[in-house]
Amino acid sequence: MAKLTVNELDLQGKRVLTRVDYNVPMAESDGVMVINDDTRIRATLPTLRAMIEKGAKVVLCAHLGRPKGERVDSMSLRPVAQKLSELINQPVAFCDQCVGDKVTDAVSQLKDGNILLLENVRYHAEEEANDTAFSEKLAANADIYVNDAFGAAHRSHASTAGAARVVTERGGQCAAGLLMERELKFLGEELESPKSPFVVILGGAKVSDKIKVIDRLLEKADTIIIGGAMAYTFKLAKGLQVGKSLVEPDKVDVAQAALEKAKERNVQFLIPTDNVVAEPTQIDGKFAFGDYRINDNENIPDDMEGVDIGPKSAEAFGVVIKGAKTILWNGPMGIFEDSRFAEGTYNVAKAVCEATANGAISIIGGGDSVKALNNAGLGDQTTFMSTGGGASLEFLEGNELPGVTALTDK
Numbered sequence: 001m002a003k004l005t006v007n008e009l010d011l012q013g014k015r016v017l018t019r020v021d022y023n024v025p026m027a028e029s030d031g032v033m034v035i036n037d038d039t040r041i042r043a044t045l046p047t048l049r050a051m052i053e054k055g056a057k058v059v060l061c062a063h064l065g066r067p068k069g070e071r072v073d074s075m076s077l078r079p080v081a082q083k084l085s086e087l088i089n090q091p092v093a094f095c096d097q098c099v100g101d102k103v104t105d106a107v108s109q110l111k112d113g114n115i116l117l118l119e120n121v122r123y124h125a126e127e128e129a130n131d132t133a134f135s136e137k138l139a140a141n142a143d144i145y146v147n148d149a150f151g152a153a154h155r156s157h158a159s160t161a162g163a164a165r166v167v168t169e170r171g172g173q174c175a176a177g178l179l180m181e182r183e184l185k186f187l188g189e190e191l192e193s194p195k196s197p198f199v200v201i202l203g204g205a206k207v208s209d210k211i212k213v214i215d216r217l218l219e220k221a222d223t224i225i226i227g228g229a230m231a232y233t234f235k236l237a238k239g240l241q242v243g244k245s246l247v248e249p250d251k252v253d254v255a256q257a258a259l260e261k262a263k264e265r266n267v268q269f270l271i272p273t274d275n276v277v278a279e280p281t282q283i284d285g286k287f288a289f290g291d292y293r294i295n296d297n298e299n300i301p302d303d304m305e306g307v308d309i310g311p312k313s314a315e316a317f318g319v320v321i322k323g324a325k326t327i328l329w330n331g332p333m334g335i336f337e338d339s340r341f342a343e344g345t346y347n348v349a350k351a352v353c354e355a356t357a358n359g360a361i362s363i364i365g366g367g368d369s370v371k372a373l374n375n376a377g378l379g380d381q382t383t384f385m386s387t388g389g390g391a392s393l394e395f396l397e398g399n400e401l402p403g404v405t406a407l408t409d410k
Helices: 039-043 045-053 078-088 101-108 132-138 158-169 178-192 207-217 230-237 249-264 311-322 343-357 368-375 390-396
Strands: 015-019 026-029 032-035 057-061 093-095 115-118 144-147 174-176 198-202 223-226 268-270 275-283 286-295 305-309 326-330 361-364
Touching: 015 045, 015 158, 032 078, 039 045, 039 078, 045 057, 045 078, 045 178, 078 093, 078 115, 093 101, 101 115, 132 158, 144 158, 158 174, 174 178, 178 326, 178 361, 178 390, 198 207, 198 311, 207 230, 207 249, 207 326, 207 390, 223 230, 223 311, 230 249, 230 305, 249 268, 268 311, 286 305, 305 311, 305 343, 311 343, 326 343, 326 390, 343 361, 343 368, 361 368
Parallel strands: 015 057, 015 144, 057 115, 093 115, 144 174, 198 223, 198 326, 223 268, 326 361
Antiparallel strands: 026 032, 275 286, 275 305
């Protein structure tokens, strides 16, 4: 069901508690925490600008890392407030608490169009427990609630579900931010009745992580392409040899069922016919890969591990992808973080972008696929890149997301 969005709200003078996803990668440099990638912060700027223009008093809440209910200095959101101020070109106030009198005082000082960022909500164990009293404290200074954190929407936490419930019970409105609206549009509406040919590309490590998505998308897809380590479990299911490749032997029956369902529904189901293989070894006492080569055989040698799709598979996959009208991609084709094993993923990325340039709708389901596209400098050449890893998968599985369910229906 369609949800209310910030564009449909009267925000003038209203205190708007806004959940954002500022769980950004940071590292220490010269004694201070420095943000390595501000993509998630930039993704919220359209929503923030819309609320500023509407005269809202914007109160931002977010989590960073896993402090497990303790105050951890390296997981403070203070550096995020500084970065956001630079990006949005206006001061962003910061409060080193997220509930209590200090927050009430900071909110009271906001003028229309001002922004305040609260400290990491996960400094409190009550956040992840979706504690009722904590939710009430979090929503104490809110007239309206907005959720723009799709990446956290699959969590039933105080900041994603509890605070929205409190605002609703008071008669307030709960709306989707513009980023959340786009996530729901592309992962929901666009994939409800996708234009054919609909090509689904799935990679990553485990069949168990993606099997529910595979099962659901077999109802709609024309072709499913499998890469990454999960491809080796499908090889096992077809009676092939996988050497030392990462597999899930206990999921072979699940993989076989998917292959059978694809055959019944006349869905083309592609797994790699050649692979890049490498010798697992120890270097300086740590696990590493030694010699590597292209393996033209569908079977993988006993002493080698599959680490990427081979060039023939990349070419065959590319032909199918370039003929698609709708593309969903979630998961890399190999260990792309190692430049020796990145070619397959990057070739798929190029094919997706070429199809997009020719009119296809390309939806990238978050996580490593987004990282790979950005690494290849192709991130701006797809239709939509999701900000939610686990949330994207759960949504594609057809599950209700607590952070979405809590929002006001149109």
